[in-house]
Amino acid sequence: MTGNGFKRCRCRENGRELGAKCPKLRRKDGSWNPHHGTWCGKEEIPAGPDGKRIYLRCGGFATEADLIAWYQAAGRLLDIPDAGPEGHEARMEILDMIRAAHKRQAPLPEYEELHRKYKAGQSLQSITFGEYWDTWVERRRRLGDIRESTLIGYISHWETHIRAVLAGVRMDRLFVPVVEGVFTEIDRKNEELLAARASDDPEVRASVRGKRPTGPVTKQRIRATLRTVLASAQREHVVTFNAAELVKLDSGKKAKGVVWTKARVDAFEAAFDERLAAERSAEVQPKKPLERFKVWLATPRPSPVMVWTPAQLGVFLDHAAADRLYALYHLIAFRGLRRGEACGARWVDAELDGGLLATARQLNNVGRQVKEGSPKTESSDAVVALDSGTVAALRAHRTRQEAERLAAGSAWIDSGRIFTKVDGSELTPDWVSEHFERLTFAAGLPPIRLHDLRHGAATLSLAAGNDMKTTSAMLRHSSISITADLYTTVLPEVAREAAEASAALVPRAVVVTGASETGGLPSVSQAGNHRPADSTGSR
Structure with missing residues (x-):
């Protein structure tokens, strides 16, 4: 030619x-x-x-x-x-x-x-990742094959972390080092944020107030977003391999529950008092001063997942007993429902005489809207057994709701939900979480997330003597390993009882009782029971 x-x-x-x-x-x-x-x-x-x-x-x-x-x-x-x-x-x-x-x-x-x-057999056109992303999101919305809340999370990752690095990159140039650039940029921003926090300039510190570094778990989720999109591209022969699968990151293991022991509570309260004093004496004040509750929420905790002791849970339940949503928090605390499952629970799925509740639907925040959907997993769609205390709380709640319905008259919205707003309309799950945090603050307790009540329910179940299989069934997990890995925390009193039981198995002739009054060395005394003769002899 x-x-x-x-x-x-x-x-x-x-x-x-x-x-x-x-x-x-x-x-x-x-x-x-x-x-x-x-x-x-x-x-x-x-x-x-x-x-x-x-x-x-x-x-x-x-x-x-x-x-x-x-x-x-x-x-x-x-x-x-x-x-x-x-x-x-x-x-x-x-x-x-x-x-x-x-x-x-x-x-x-x-x-x-x-x-x-x-x-x-691949597409011949060299489109950019940004162009492919737009068509991929549109296809997901049209087909509805991904939960809307999940898709919004993907879009958040795109807007916040991915677009600036990969939008203009050709799909046939998405090699592993290129995709790793997303996480290199995240690390750079984290370094800038930490440097600003440590700055001597009050204005610089004020500019990053409330901002948090992007942690290992979030990085893993961002990589999962990239992996999901590139898996579709690979099936469609747009790319030959999934570069996100080959990107190496820190493990980003999910945090396990940590109990609010007295020492941890004391350390938290001291840190809270220090942050509150610093907030009030800051050289550069924000336009709207942070209230005590906000400072309390922002105070670092020993772990992202914290669990109350039974005594602390009792204090919360006693404080919240008069709250109109008391039964919702009681239900989550003792039976381990997820927030969306509790907000989406319907009276038609409750059989209080038999002590049963089916978790057939859930409510989730999707952007600024509340959407109804199926439970999180197939195993989540199950029947939960209710204890007598929880049944009593639900019966009292139904009586309260009936009074609210009569007071509302024609303005009542018959949503069929067990837990509703005063007019009968559906609750907003995010508001339920904030309401829980404010109740916790008012009760004088250390902070936990609403979802941490689910962790606490698993811990209470095991502490009560239930086996792992029973506890896993209560939480409706797909496997016992999930329950064992993430949702069980040993309470201090249970751990001490186990330690005492283990120590009691060893007979001792000499007992170390502590420091003596004179020399400060351990005090030794003869035990009442003597060690049996060693069949192997002694030297």
Whole structure:
């Protein structure tokens, strides 16, 4: 393919462009004038199944050599697809790519890459990750094959961390080091944030107040977002491998529950008092001073997952007993429901006489809306056994709700939910969590998340002597390992009883009772029971 070159220009006569008819294009001897016009070409492409002729027309080349070289390169690309009707669609796609490259004055597609994609059955177009992301999100919304709340989480990762690094990267250039750039940028931002926190400049410190570094668990979730999107691209033959699967990160293991022991509570309260004093004496005050509750929430905890002792839980339940949502918190604390399951619970699914509640639906915050959906997993859709105390709390709640319905009259909204707003409408799960935190603060207790009550329910179940299988069934986990790994915490009193029981198995002739009054060394006394003779003898 040489282009069958000819020259044309933009000279005009009587307002019309002369094109190839301009007399200046040729010399008197008929040869082309090298100083006027540009080179153009026209080549016929194999016709499609309809027999219609197809041409590749392009111009603007400075020399005939440039024209011939370009047409030869274009012809090589057009020869990639199979001859005849089998390769027609691919040939037309390549023809469009050639025309687009010429229009943009960009290089032609790379032969080796295009040849590889064609042989592998991949898409020939080199779209960017940003372009693919837009179509992927739109497809997910149309098909509804991902929970809306999950999709919003993916979009949040894209907006906050991914887009700035990968939006303009071609899909066929998404190699592992390129994807790792997302996490390199996260680390850089984390370093800047920590440096600003430690700055001597009050204004710099104030600029990052309330901001948190992106931790290992969040990084794992961001990688999971990338892995999910690239898995779709791999199935669609847009990419040949999933680069996100090969990115190495810190383990990002989910935090296990830590009990609020007295020592931890004392340390937390001291840190809270210190932060509150610093907030009130800050050189640069925020436009809206932080209330004590907000400072309390922002005070670091020993672990992201904290568990109350039974005594602390009792204090909370006693304080919240008069609250109109007391039964909701009671239900979560003792039977381990998830927040969305408790908010979505319906009276039609409750059988109080039999002490049963089916977790058939849940409510979740999706953006600024509340959406109803199925439980988190298939095993979550199950029946929960209720203890007598929880049944009594639900009966009292139903009596309260009936009084609210009568007071509302025609304004009552019959949502069918067990737990509702005063007018009968559905609760907002995020508000339920904040309400719980404010009740906790008012009760004078150390902070935990509402979801931590679920951890506490698992801990109480095991402390009461229930086995792991029973506890896992109560939480409706898909496997016992999830319960064992994440949702069980040994209470101090239970741990001490186990330690005493273990120590009691060893008979001692000498007992170390503590420091003596004189020398400060351990005091030793004879035990009432003597060690039995060692069958192996003694030295």
